[in-house]
Amino acid sequence: MTARAAFNSVAVPLLALVVFLAFWEWLVWFKGWPTFKMAAPSDLPPAYSRHWDLFLTMGWQTLWRTVAGLLLAVVFGTLLGMIMGFSRIMRDALYPLLVGFNAIPKATVVPIVALIFVGQHDFNTVLLAFMISFFPIAVSVSIGLSTLEPEYRDILRALGASQATIFWKIALPKTLPEFFGALKVAATLAFIGTNLMEIVSPHGRGLGALFDSGRTNSDFPLMFAVLIALAFLGIVLYYIVVALEKIFAGWAERSPG
């Protein structure tokens, strides 16, 4: 990357952010909205400085539970994807189930989960983050494996390689670009899962709970501050996935032009 391109990749998003914040501030000022209708960016720093210790602890709780759910989703989704990718019968059997499960609004699952595992708040939150995010991973892995061109298999099979060897040496690495594409989606979905649990069934933990307390106290700047903090965490996790993708599947990137 040239210095200019590096500058662009940092400066352009920053500039976009500044423009966005300026527009938001202007809109609130122009419309004359009071803070209980819509907070302005300038209301946020006071909200953060008042509750910075809460933001740190709650943010950390939200983050680790999201990441835990996501890791579970990676393991389970990959296994499920492998099963469906290698076996036609399992694919036919599991796909409708999976699609049906994914179609269920997860907000309706929250009370059920909360009822089944009463009081296990950490576990419930991780579970919901997991449930909402494993689907894209399973689908991408299964498609990556089932669309592997037969020649790729044959070059190793003709030498007497086992199925496991073919999987490790060819099928798995070849699926990595699709896998990371799905992981980016899954990472943001996992946040939604965590926060659903934290907001719908609040337990005094996580940014979702902070949001909820903002709601009960009519502290609107706090609510907006939580949303922005969530967006920030989402971006951080997303770019961590992007960095991992560069390391493990960087070969799939073609320089444009």
Next chain:
Amino acid sequence: MQELIKIKGVRHAYQTDSGPLPVLDGLELSVPEGGFVAVVGPSGCGKSTLTRLVAGLMKPDAGEVWLHGEQVRGPRPTVGMAFQNPVLLEWRSILKNVLLPLEIVPTKLSRKQAEERARFLLALVGLEGFEDKRPSELSGGMRQRASLCRALIHQPDVLILDEPFGALDAFTREDLWMTMHQVKEREPFTGVLITHDLRESIFLADQVVVLSGRPARTQYVLDVPKAGPRTLDDLYTPQAADRLNILRHQIQIAQGRAPAEGGAS
């Protein structure tokens, strides 16, 4: 001379949704050690199926496939394969791609020796200096050269080539024909080459086998005796024209566009 590949009365049908599809029926083929046989035939007649049988990737319904005096019952590490699609692994360097078979088959070579051999093969096909490049940085012809090196790295007895030059332009293809001759001189192998190109078949092989339309059987065998090293000029001699005419006529018969008896049309 010993027959290295021997196919006796092979019959095979694929099971499809609309019933069995007979693909091979009464196929006979034998290739002596060091021989190079080209197989031509109408599209879809079962040529790739034939290569999969020789490689032990499938078993025929009936008949026998022998390699080195042993009946083929499964894959064996003494076979090297290359396809029309070079199937290089994008996440590996060219050198690591060539070394791939040695990660599967047992080898007496040390890591260093293996790498030296890979570099030697790459230089032989004209890819010196590209060892550390990624496949995406190479042209189609160069990728096919690399795929050839991969097929040869473990010193297979049998090299199976399924239309390896089919997707290349005419000039690149002719370059690769010359490369094939150079490779065979330095790294002798017994080869089966599937091709759609009759000029390629008589230029590279010392025997051309014409398969009939599906279900394929051996329809015609043309010997192409070799007298000294071949050059591209050999393709423009009257003798070459005669051979091409014979083969063309046989293909027309195989396609059902000419009667089995009678003169060339």
